[in-house]
Amino acid sequence: MPEGQIRKAISGFYYVKKDDGETVQCKGRGVFRNRGISPLVGDFVTIVREGDNDATITEVHERNNELVRPPISNVDQALLVFSIVEPDFSLHLLDRFLVVIESVGIQPVICLTKKDIADEKGLQHAEAAMQYYKGIGYEVVKTFIGDSGLSSTLKPFLQGKTTVLAGQSGVGKSTLLNTLIPELSLKTGEISEALGRGKHTTRHVELIEVEGGLVADTPGFSSLDFDHIEKEELRDYFVDMESVAQDCKFRGCLHLKEPGCAVKEKVETGEIISSRYDNYVQFMQEITDRKPRYPKND
Numbered sequence: 001m002p003e004g005q006i007r008k009a010i011s012g013f014y015y016v017k018k019d020d021g022e023t024v025q026c027k028g029r030g031v032f033r034n035r036g037i038s039p040l041v042g043d044f045v046t047i048v049r050e051g052d053n054d055a056t057i058t059e060v061h062e063r064n065n066e067l068v069r070p071p072i073s074n075v076d077q078a079l080l081v082f083s084i085v086e087p088d089f090s091l092h093l094l095d096r097f098l099v100v101i102e103s104v105g106i107q108p109v110i111c112l113t114k115k116d117i118a119d120e121k122g123l124q125h126a127e128a129a130m131q132y133y134k135g136i137g138y139e140v141v142k143t144f145i146g147d148s149g150l151s152s153t154l155k156p157f158l159q160g161k162t163t164v165l166a167g168q169s170g171v172g173k174s175t176l177l178n179t180l181i182p183e184l185s186l187k188t189g190e191i192s193e194a195l196g197r198g199k200h201t202t203r204h205v206e207l208i209e210v211e212g213g214l215v216a217d218t219p220g221f222s223s224l225d226f227d228h229i230e231k232e233e234l235r236d237y238f239v240d241m242e243s244v245a246q247d248c249k250f251r252g253c254l255h256l257k258e259p260g261c262a263v264k265e266k267v268e269t270g271e272i273i274s275s276r277y278d279n280y281v282q283f284m285q286e287i288t289d290r291k292p293r294y295p296k297n298d
């Protein structure tokens, strides 16, 4: 039976790109609903043909991961968009995004925008910070509006991967997507403000082939809470801490008040920047303060 990937979903129909390159419109089987599975864009599926133009999805293969916003599965990478100015670059927000993205098993790539309007001070601040993040293994790219070389800058990152864009409002996600996928024409800041609330009309999600990879055509992923993260897990999402944790005196060290903590030593010497550690402590507090969750009754 043919296999393929759901690239688009609109009003009950799924558009499956088969392994042989053909795209087929498919219905989902009712049986999925009974099992609580709803096929997602990004899913690898098995289909059966029913006549020339119709087909049904008979099986959804196991997912590597799935996101709620945007609703897609099997995402490899998030392009984490941060502007150097307007809004100002924030290390706190960067660490927050990194933790959330690492926690769902997606590789982050940091993308700095608006270098064309950044002043010397803002640029230096962001660049100094980026030296550190590169040092702990993160990829960093810089872009600006109207950058004609954008596709080739991003090509090595997009190739062979499924990518979503993430970042706070106004950083330039739609602008980036429009430059990468010119036929999209997503509304950017100025226009959407004029239209007021109307901009949040629901639209379908699609995975579009760009530079040898797939990019979700929607700037999603803005939920930044730690609801799904446990206290003992948080440290694993700080790569720089995780890599020295084996030198802590206590095996289960949370790098807080424990004696002989290798992480705190590295913060003292400056090998781990203090903003990272401060953010870790603050996120830990948020998780600790979280109200206990009770199972829902419905």
Ligand SMILES: Nc1nc2c(ncn2[C@@H]2O[C@H](COP(=O)(O)OP(=O)(O)OP(=O)(O)O)[C@@H](O)[C@H]2O)c(=O)[nH]1
Pocket: 113, 114, 115, 116, 117, 143, 144, 145, 167, 168, 169, 170, 171, 172, 173, 174, 175, 176, 187, 188, 189, 190, 219
């Ligand atoms: N100067 C400059 N302006 C930019 C750049 N990128 C985006 N902008 C502007 O910043 C504003 C916001 O850009 P958007 O692309 O709408 O930002 P967004 O991240 O999609 O914002 P939301 O839709 O609110 O999530 C727009 O006015 C863009 O024209 C850039 O690199 N340089």
Ligand SMILES: [Zn+2]
Pocket: 245, 248, 249, 253, 254, 255, 256, 258, 260, 261, 262, 263, 264
């Ligand atoms: Zn420790």
